[in-house]
Structure formats: structure tokens, C-alpha cells
Amino acid sequence: MMNISGNKVTIKKKRGRAALRFAVATFAVAFVALIVISLRLLSSTIKDESYTTSSNSGAVESSLRNFDVKVKNETFSQPLLTASSNQASTIIYKFIDRSKRIEVPDKDRKLAFLHIGKSGGSTISLLLRNGCISAVEGESCEEKRWKTFPGKVGENETIASQRIQFYLHTHHVDSGKMAEYYSRISSLVVVARDPLDRWISAFLSRHPANMDTTRLRNRAAKVRASFNHVPPPIWAQKQVFGIDGVRNDQVHRVSYTGCYPNVQEFVDCATDMPIEKELYHTRITWLKGKNRHSEYITLNCRKICKEIANATSRHIHHIRLNYEAYLKDLPSDKEIFVIRTKHLWQDWRTVNNLLGSPTEVPIPESVDEGQVVNSQKNLPVKSNLSSNGQKILCRLLLNEYKLYIDLINRAVNLSDDDIKTTLEDVQSNCPAIFE
Numbered sequence: 001m002m003n004i005s006g007n008k009v010t011i012k013k014k015r016g017r018a019a020l021r022f023a024v025a026t027f028a029v030a031f032v033a034l035i036v037i038s039l040r041l042l043s044s045t046i047k048d049e050s051y052t053t054s055s056n057s058g059a060v061e062s063s064l065r066n067f068d069v070k071v072k073n074e075t076f077s078q079p080l081l082t083a084s085s086n087q088a089s090t091i092i093y094k095f096i097d098r099s100k101r102i103e104v105p106d107k108d109r110k111l112a113f114l115h116i117g118k119s120g121g122s123t124i125s126l127l128l129r130n131g132c133i134s135a136v137e138g139e140s141c142e143e144k145r146w147k148t149f150p151g152k153v154g155e156n157e158t159i160a161s162q163r164i165q166f167y168l169h170t171h172h173v174d175s176g177k178m179a180e181y182y183s184r185i186s187s188l189v190v191v192a193r194d195p196l197d198r199w200i201s202a203f204l205s206r207h208p209a210n211m212d213t214t215r216l217r218n219r220a221a222k223v224r225a226s227f228n229h230v231p232p233p234i235w236a237q238k239q240v241f242g243i244d245g246v247r248n249d250q251v252h253r254v255s256y257t258g259c260y261p262n263v264q265e266f267v268d269c270a271t272d273m274p275i276e277k278e279l280y281h282t283r284i285t286w287l288k289g290k291n292r293h294s295e296y297i298t299l300n301c302r303k304i305c306k307e308i309a310n311a312t313s314r315h316i317h318h319i320r321l322n323y324e325a326y327l328k329d330l331p332s333d334k335e336i337f338v339i340r341t342k343h344l345w346q347d348w349r350t351v352n353n354l355l356g357s358p359t360e361v362p363i364p365e366s367v368d369e370g371q372v373v374n375s376q377k378n379l380p381v382k383s384n385l386s387s388n389g390q391k392i393l394c395r396l397l398l399n400e401y402k403l404y405i406d407l408i409n410r411a412v413n414l415s416d417d418d419i420k421t422t423l424e425d426v427q428s429n430c431p432a433i434f435e
Contacts, residue, residue, distance in 0.1 A: 259301035394430035
């Protein structure tokens with residue numbers, strides 16, 4: 001009896017193992033079949049959604065308009081939806097639209113340089129014989145100004161320097177004469193930066209703590225240079241100005257202190273999120289001549305933040321003077337060369353080649369040599385923007401991205417691959433722009 005019972009138990013165990021092996025095998029076959037079906041569906045989707053780089057005219061305008069409608073129907077507390085990685089890679093090609101690109105015969109080119117603030121234009125302007133503010137009115141800049149640039153870059157004048165007739169920056173936008181300046185030229189060389197990166201740089205550059213640190217750093221560099229009987233570095237020679245007179249500059253400083261001490265708190269303030277102070281009461285003091293003045297003021301933080309976000313406030317001038325301010329008077333029949341901040345020296349060389357440079361222009365041999373002006377390294381206040389805050393700021397910059405992408409597409413010196421690389425950077429910063 002014991003043997004019979006033991007045999008039954010052994011048979012049951014064998015049957016159980018066999019059933020388990022059968023179940024595992026069935027699951028494996030089903031899993032493999034599922035993978036095969038998924039791959040076929042993915043292949044079909046990619047095939048159906050593929051686009052060539054010569055997309056239809058107006059694709060950028062249409063896609064951004066659709067996104068604008070979505071933004072208006074959502075609150076700022078809602079997260080932006082992003083496409084899957086495969087879809088996003090395909091969608092980028094919709095935004096490559098070269099239909100607005102204009103090429104001018106070389107013999108007919110009349111060039112100007114447009115310095116959009118916080119994009120690297122100060123560095124390039126040093127390499128231009130007409131890279132000073134007064135050149136647009138026919139006045140001469142410093143003689144051989146490119147020679148102040150360190151290394152081989154400043155040894156010889158470039159063809160771009162010889163051919164660019166004048167320089168445009170913030171002063172010229174504020175003059176209201178941009179349309180008249182644009183009418184003098186056929187072609188424009190522009191330094192351009194991703195709108196989100198540019199906005200954050202503009203905000204941080206005017207933070208009082210960063211401005212004070214920059215002033216002290218520049219002053220110390222000048223003292224060291226004087227002691228060693230050598231010229232101070234280029235970045236130390238640039239003055240850090242306040243805004244609109246000493247009183248208004250004090251208002252600007254306390255606005256940072258009391259209303260938006262960092263990037264994230266500014267975004268909260270500008271988008272109806274809870275903030276610490278709706279009204280900020282404080283006292284400002286300033287010197288005018290030999291007299292000290294004092295005044296108690298109340299700041300409406302929410303109002304100031306929204307005016308800055310809408311580019312209507314003078315508090316942060318490089319945010320007010322945005323892509324729209326620089327480009328609204330630019331006719332569509334102008335030829336555009338774009339020097340991208342992230343590819344500054346590569347694009348500088350390409351522009352010179354297209355303008356007829358007989359040799360490859362030298363570029364900096366190190367990062368430090370190339371970043372000679374307005375470096376924000378080692379400053380005390382940096383961006384603390386959260387991922388959700390970044391999505392909100394991207395929404396506020398929607399129109400700026402539209403203008404930026406349009407400008408990149410118009411660039412005669414950029415290939416489709418160059419534009420794709422730039423759009424991938426846009427996608428990394430603000431993926432919902434492509435939905």
C-alpha cells in the first residue's frame with residue numbers, strides 16, 4: 001500500500017511539472033507574438049508619419065497656432081502633454097520649412113549685424129570693425145577693435161567684419177527706427193539663442209546679487225591688470241549699468257528682493273500661483289548729486305511680474321526687448337544668416353565662408369578663450385526652475401519660439417541637419433511646442 005500511495009504522489013508531481021512547463025512555453029510563445037505584432041504596427045506608423053525635410057509652406061505657423069489654441073484652453077497648473085520619443089522625432093520634421101528662405105546674389109549684399117541680447121552678440125561684435133552702437137549713424141568705432149580679442153581669433157580682420165556695415169542692439173530698438181535701419185540692407189547676420197535659455201539668462205543677469213558680484217569681479221580684474229601693467233581682460237572692461245536713472249534702478253533692485261528673488265518664484269508670481277507677498281512695502285534710498293534721497297514705496301508684485309512676462313515692463317530690459325521687439329519690423333524679403341549661441345564659432349566660420357573668406361577663420365582654442373564677454377560663471381544666483389515651472393515658462397514663451405523657429409528656417413547658412421539639431425534642443429527644453 002505504501003508503494004502504491006508513493007507512486008501516486010510521484011505521478012502527481014510529474015503531472016504538475018509538465019503543466020507548469022506547458023504554461024511557461026505558452027506564455028513565451030504569446031509574448032514573442034506580441035512583440036512581432038508591435039514591431040509591425042510601429043513600422044507601419046513610422047511609414048505613415050514620415051516627412052521629408054521639404055515640408056509644406058506654413059507648417060511651422062500652423063502647428064504653433066494649434067498649440068496656442070490648446071494653451072488658451074488649459075490652466076497653468078495642468079502639465080503639458082508630450083509626444084512619445086518616436087513620434088516627437090518624426091514631428092520635428094514638420095517644423096523644417098525653408099519656403100521663406102531668401103538668397104541674395106553676393107554682389108548685391110548689403111549687410112548689418114543684429115545683436116539680440118543674451119545670445120552671444122557682444123562677443124561677435126568685438127570682431128566687427130562696425131560693431132559699435134554709433135556705426136549705424138556713420139560714426140567710426142575703435143580702430144582695429146578685433147585685435148583686442150585674445151588668441152589667434154583677433155589677429156586678422158575677417159571678411160564678415162569688412163562687409164558688415166553697421167550694428168543693431170537695444171538702443172536701436174528703443175529708438176523706434178528699426179524699419180528704417182532694415183530698409184538700408186539686403187541681408188542680416190543675427191545671433192540667436194533658444195528662447196527659454198535666453199529668458200533665464202536675461203533674468204539672472206539683472207539680479208542685483210549677480211550684478212554686484214560682476215561689478216566687484218570686474219573691478220578686481222582691472223586692479224590686478226593695472227598692478228601688472230597689462231590691459232584688463234575684455235569682460236572686465238564692460239560696464240554693468242542700472243536702468244532708467246538711480247531711483248528707478250533702486251525700484252528694480254527691491255522688486256527682485258521682495259517680489260521675485262529667483263526664477264521659480266517669478267514664474268509663480270506671473271501665473272497666479274500662491275506667492276509670499278502680493279504687495280511689498282519697503283523704503284528705497286539713492287544719491288542724486290551730493291544729496292541722499294529716501295522714499296517709502298509699495299510694489300504690486302503680481303502686476304509687475306505679469307508686465308515682465310508680457311514684455312511690457314522696463315524692469316528687465318532684455319526680457320522686454322525680445323524676439324518680437326527685434327524682428328517685428330524685419331521685412332520678409334531680407335536674407336538671413338543665423339549664428340546660433342550653442343554653435344557660435346562653427347556658425348561664425350560658416351558665415352565667413354559664405355561671404356567669401358579665402359581661408360578658414362580661426363576660432364577659439366578653448367572654452368575660456370571663446371567666452372570673453374558677459375560670462376555668468378561663478379555668480380551667486382542661478383536658475384532653480386522646477387520641471388513644472390519650466391513647462392509654464394515655455395507656455396509664456398510660445399510666441400518667442402514661433403519667431404525663433406521661423407528665423408532659424410530662414411537662415412541661408414544652416415543646413416536642414418543644422419536646423420534639426422536646433423529643433424531637438426527646443427524639444428529638449430520645451431517638448432510641448434511640437435504638439
